[in-house]
Amino acid sequence: MTDHQALRRRQDLPRARGRGFAWVAPLLLLAGITTVDLNTTERFRIISWIVLVPGIAAAICGVWTTAFFSVLAVTLYVVVDHAWPKQYQAGLPDFILVAFAGVLAVLACAVRLKSERRMLHMRDIAETTLRTVLxxxxxxxxxxxxxxxxxxxxxxxxxxxxxxxxxxxxxxxxxxxxxxxxxxxxxxxxxxxxxxxxxxxxxxxxxxxxxxxxxxxxxxxxxxxxxxxxxxxxxxxxxxxxxxxxxxxxxxxxxxxxxxxxxxxxxxxxxxxxxxxxxxxxxxxxxxxxxxxxxxxxxxxxxxxxxxxxxxxxxxxxxxxxxxxxxxxxxxxxxxxxxxxxxxxxxxxxxxxxxxxxxxxxxxxxxxxxxxxxxxxxxxxxxxxxxx
CATH class of the missing domain: 3.60.40.10 (PPM-type phosphatase domain)
Structure with a gap:
């Protein structure tokens, strides 16, 4: 198995029937925040918590999946926030927060995957050395x-x-x-x-x-x-x-x-x-x-x-x-x-x-x-x- 294959398997973990479902966790969080915000009063607005979704995706998913959740989070934020009367909308500051968090999440995910590739490469070297000595x-x-x-x-x-x-x-x-x-x-x-x-x-x-x-x-x-x-x-x-x-x-x-x-x-x-x-x-x-x-x-x-x-x-x-x-x-x-x-x-x-x-x-x-x-x-x- 090559480093890239091993990295892909790590990105997909956990797996079921050969298919990765790491994306389920950020998706459930996204759905939960949206549902709660739409079904509570104006005194309990939590749509800004959607900023957590790209961060979760960056920790367990690949770059493209993280980018997808970042865009989805921004889109849902705009849709849900505008579903409320103007006086209860979170507005532009929270929009900037969600968008900026999405960009940072994509960059963090890229850095994480680069570090994992380096780690897997070093592990491969260690295993090769082990097979040479033992x-x-x-x-x-x-x-x-x-x-x-x-x-x-x-x-x-x-x-x-x-x-x-x-x-x-x-x-x-x-x-x-x-x-x-x-x-x-x-x-x-x-x-x-x-x-x-x-x-x-x-x-x-x-x-x-x-x-x-x-x-x-x-x-x-x-x-x-x-x-x-x-x-x-x-x-x-x-x-x-x-x-x-x-x-x-x-x-x-x-x-x-x-x-x-x-x-x-x-x-x-x-x-x-x-x-x-x-x-x-x-x-x-x-x-x-x-x-x-x-x-x-x-x-x-x-x-x-x-x-x-x-x-x-x-x-x-x-x-x-x-x-x-x-x-x-x-x-x-x-x-x-x-x-x-x-x-x-x-x-x-x-x-x-x-x-x-x-x-x-x-x-x-x-x-x-x-x-x-x-x-x-x-x-x-x-x-x-x-x-x-």
Whole structure:
């Protein structure tokens, strides 16, 4: 849908059977003022109130509709006012008021529509940026069941520094979830730079450690570029989790942790946390003992386990009493291992805990190897519920 189509739809709201009826409100007001003025005594003349009609039209209708109501208001004012004896007529001053209000209403409507076009254009840019950073992932992409929810702390910007992606390749499927330090366009730019490197390195590189090293190098190069531009975010860093699912293997996952909260493995036997982070965030690799990226861990996965990864918008969500959100406890009550249902459960819990207001960009990401037919049958019998 183009900006102009979206704007036209907004102008027509509310709608019934595809037809806009925003014009009904000023029309009813016009009819009401006219009827009351004609059916009351000379002591209650309200025809001058018809000046409100073009203003209402300017707020909810298009320019031509507003112009129509402006002309109609002036015409009805003249007709109704002259229906009274001369001594009770409002006369020329109120006529000028109604006519002048109509002109102003048309101009105000034009300004409103121009502002809405600009707003819709900016929203389109934000949505394009969001699709670039958080590109849509097809269901079952690369042999993985996955689901994700992203909640921007800035509801107007709609995109922040959280990022995630799945990249299939000849050496397995790689997954990256991360959180860039800070907010604003600088954080979005950094996330886009890291994702671009991940999509190439994740496909071509044989070892997950090499992918991790490429990400660290990209972060340092990006910081050097921003510093050369004289920007104040030259020391930006990013936490992240890099996962590697090996070809033909559903019982293990490779993991490189860049200072991120460890994933939760949710399975039929309950919830467990994977090994804690062993590395520093991206951009701080030179501080790592011995240099280089964090170590690559190989972690065993039980059948049907789902990995749940969240950014700090989840773990740092607070309620009215300042209490943090208890992620593990909430996941234990989920009664499901399905990625989509699990993500929805955590999202609802975070919003309920924080009363719908997230203070930081929030990403909830769940992934698992696509279950075999036998595993799907066991899940169906069990209703997707973890065992004791």
């Amino acid at each position: 590109r849509p992932l097809p269901p079952g992409w690369a042999g993985l069941d996955h689901a994700a929810v992203y909640l921007a702390a800035d509801t107007e910007a709609r995109v922040g520094g959280d990022f995630y992606d799945i990249q299939p390749g000849p050496h397995g499927t790689r997954v990256l979830v991360g959180d860039v330090q800070g907010k604003g366009l600088g954080a979005v730019e950094t996330a886009a730079a890291l994702l671009g490197t991940f999509r190439e390195a994740g496909y071509h590189e044989t070892d997950l450690a090499t992918v991790a090293d490429r990400l660290e190098t990209r972060m340092l190069r990006h910081r050097g570029h921003t510093a050369a531009l004289g920007r104040g975010d030259g020391d930006r860093f990013a936490t992240g989790l890099l996962l590697g699912f090996l070809p033909g293997r559903t019982d293990v996952v490779e993991l490189v942790n860049f200072g991120h909260e460890p994933p939760l493995a949710v399975g039929p036997r309950g919830v467990r946390s994977l090994p804690p982070d062993h590395g520093l965030p991206l951009g701080m690799g030179e501080l790592e003992t011995g240099g280089g990226p964090p170590p690559t861990l190989t972690v065993a996965l039980d059948p049907e386990e789902t990995l749940l990864i969240t950014t700090d918008g989840v773990t740092e969500a607070r309620n009215g009493d300042g209490e943090f959100f208890e992620l593990t406890a909430e996941v234990s009550r989920a009664s499901t291992t399905d990625p989509a249902a699990l993500v929805a459960h955590v999202r609802d819990g975070v919003l309920r805990h924080s009363r719908g207001r997230v203070s930081d960009d929030t990403t909830i990401f769940a992934v698992r190897p696509t279950p075999t037919d036998g595993q799907k049958e066991r899940q169906r019998r069990r209703g997707g519920q973890p065992g004791p």
